[in-house]
């Protein structure tokens with residue numbers, strides 16, 4: 001698997017589609033990895049350059065000692081894009097990935113020409129909620145968080161089916177330190193003021209059944225950004241790229257066309 005080195009950190013990524021195409025960069029949700037985009041990527045125009053990566057502490061990237069600051073996650077995205085000579089990308093972020101997207105756009109508008117914010121917000125949960133999850137993962141491991149997490153991620157029928165079960169297994173196989181590190185980053189992030197300064201084309205989308213960042217929360221963040229559009233993906237949970245990829249592909253492709261990226 002291709003990777004870049006940032007100091008001691010080994011950041012795993014996939015660079016697909018057309019190498020000379022307009023770039024789209026994807027950042028996944030906490031407790032998952034770059035495979036959340038597996039169902040979506042084949043449905044997108046293949047003349048795009050489609051780059052996805054594993055956040056630090058997730059997938060095949062290495063796990064620095066937790067906790068992580070949101071600033072470090074944003075720097076990882078910056079370093080990856082610089083290493084791959086990517087500028088003016090559409091940055092697609094899911095949940096914590098969408099927080100990275102917001103922070104990156106504030107810091108490096110040269111790297112980001114548009115945002116796609118999937119099931120994310122300027123602030124997610126409270127520091128107390130995240131500290132409880134960090135304590136729980138430290139004491140009892142990721143398995144203890146698996147069932148409540150899958151309830152937030154997926155509607156019942158999908159959760160009980162084979163793909164829902166697969167994602168439960170993948171969640172448990174994750175790195176507890178990576179989860180705790182990322183949870184600390186979410187706990188410490190409140191982007192209301194900085195995100196409200198953004199003016200760039202933005203598509204915000206959310207699953208109607210999202211139990212982590214419900215539609216009203218995502219709408220509130222979308223409304224902070226001048227130039228944003230808000231869409232609800234009916235029947236999807238917290239990660240619509242997994243359970244409703246065709247609907248997400250249609251929205252994303254139409255958005256990319258509307259801004260002349262394809």
Ligand SMILES: O=C(O)CC1=CCC(=O)O1
Pocket residue numbers: 028029030031094095096097124149152186212238
């Ligand atoms: O586990 C959750 O509640 C979902 C979530 C919040 C931040 C993130 O990336 O995933």
